[in-house]
Amino acid sequence: MTNTKLIVSHAPFWHNGDSLFQQNLNFFIALLPAAIFGIFHFGAPALGVLALATSSAMLWEVIMSVLSKKKMAIADMDSAIIGLLFGMMVPATMPWWVVITGTFIAVVLGKFVFGGTGGNPFHPTLVGIAILTMSWPAFFDFDTAYVSYQFDFTALAPLAALKSQGTYALASFSNYDLLMGNEVGGIGSTFGLGIIIGGIYLILKGYARWEIVASFIAGILITATLFFVLHPDTYAPPLFHLLSGYTLIGAFFLAVENSSSPVNRIPMLIYGFLGGFMIILVRNIGIYPDGTVLAILLINLVNPLIDTIRPKALGKGVPNA
């Protein structure tokens, strides 16, 4: 026992066992229902896009780790989740080079230029999606993307149809169909029920904050209800907004990303509500059919500002009280 080398480190000597790998593994598990549904729904091309997006994102991470001489953190699966989310938001027919460019933008411009995991002010996936939507809007047109598919439901992207045809288009979409994924859209963003189940799992596991999700959904429902009540002929009902497009995946998986979302309770509520509010503004007043990507990027931007609303630290502000 005399010269046994002991481990010397500092308190606390216990850890609750949580890790970045656990967090991302749980994101992965939570994303699976919606992703698997997308593969069955859109066939082998969907599997190809998901696999390519995930693997290329991981490859960019490796390349950037080597170039920037940083510790290889590929095993944390952070980039895998960025890539998977990217794949789930694009149509199954997206060409391979667009997918690779997209994950490059997401991982390199969305994450690495800000210093890697934890440093990104925006959700990396959304940075990729946003830049691609601006650069090649044609590849994000879900109506043309699935033109060679045969579906047994209305093969129109709901939000695009709403934008171009007005509320007449709403007759072809039932809330049940939207919830069960009988719509065209991103590979993993159509199956509302799967996203909700995965999202609730993530909330229960503590990896997504319920405050953000709840206030995000409340923001959508309240704002959309106001529009709908005032002009039922012009604007879609709140549930249609909630179940179509990227709304659910945005609420449960994108807005809750750690680095770009607040940590205090009141800021989380404001952040989420603002996101929901912005989505409806973009859809009802703006020119884009689906405002989710822009709305979440916008709330990412205001996050540091609103996260300064926080409780007073022990012994501050109230002398001897």
Added chain:
Amino acid sequence: MIKRSFFALSKPRLTYDLLDTSLPSAEELAIPGTLTLLLPEKIDRAKKALIGPGDAVKKGQKLKLYDDSAPYVLSPAAGTIKGFDSYADDFGNTATYITIKPDASAKDDDQWAQIDLEQTLEFAADYLGHIPGALPVSTLTNPNYDIRTIVVTGADTDILCDTCQFVCTAYAGLMVAGAKILKAMTRADRICITVPENLSAQVDLDGFNVLRTSDTYPSNLPAMIMKDHFGKALSPGTLPEEEGVCFIRPEALVSLARTYETGHPVFDKIITLIDKGGQRHRVKATIGTPISKILSCFNVQINERDRVIIGGPMRGFATYTVHHPVVPDMDTLMVQDSDVIPEISDNACVNCGECVRVCPANIPVNLLVRYLEANLYEEAADRFDLESCIECGLCGYVCRAGIPLYQYIRLGKHELLTLRENA
């Protein structure tokens, strides 16, 4: 080790352990072949030392390094000084190990027989600073503090530990006597004792103000006691002493009572050893006994890359050698197997907010750690409440990125003090 629960919607809850009543009473350990005393002063080669190797020491003799030095230790046994060694703790504070070879045949020619035991603080500061339980004489004699309330930590401050609870239940009579002596010495008009609210064992203490504390960590820490029981949230950077409250261990009272009762200082420290399987052992060891003796007494095998912790799992410190001696404030020893030692990392903060939600002092740890990593200690204190930290260690316990947050904060406070001293 307590792991994250499957459902983690709410913040984790760590609870204090109640007194382990299944243990037999403390096992007495014989005085070992070598005693090591830890003297909190560093060796200065330029000065002429009062003591040197080969010098004979008597039981209870006061050992000082130099004429003008204030720190001292009492030799727990008669014997000869074997040598000196220097010791540095995790913040680089240096101290001196004095090794003594006890001589069992030496007659107990009593140093203390001539000393008149006065019940004054000056006497305590002169002779009783080294009794088991570490009576905080420097706090009590500090002219800047007006100590009016003494809080005995009957409820252990760290999880897993139960030494203080054991002392309170086993030596209630001596504690009452010790409290009387302490009251006579100081200007304190109130003596309180913290007792876990669920403790079934009767703590029958005359004249004590009993404060029942919740079983949720960190409610037994001084800052939380101040807030919950005295209604005084300590303003950042202040100590309970500055509010007139001094926290002491129950064992200090027991040692005080025994010293005045017998006329001799006492040296046997009660320690709880928690082995690798979480099993507790209670031992009474002489101050200066190397930890390795206690470990071998209970057949605790130490392998390479294990960890020996002095104190509890949340606030203790890890020793680099099993030769570290028993010191007056050592309540708990804990051994961790190399397999269960959690890894720490140099990851950047990912802003998950677990630390912010778990922090009992509402510190924005996620922002604070960014400043501490960049060595911006002044900003950390001014804008991100560095000094509000009550040092519970929960932030490091929950950190998803595996950042040693508590260490960053402790280091930050240390550096801040150094900055201010040099300013």
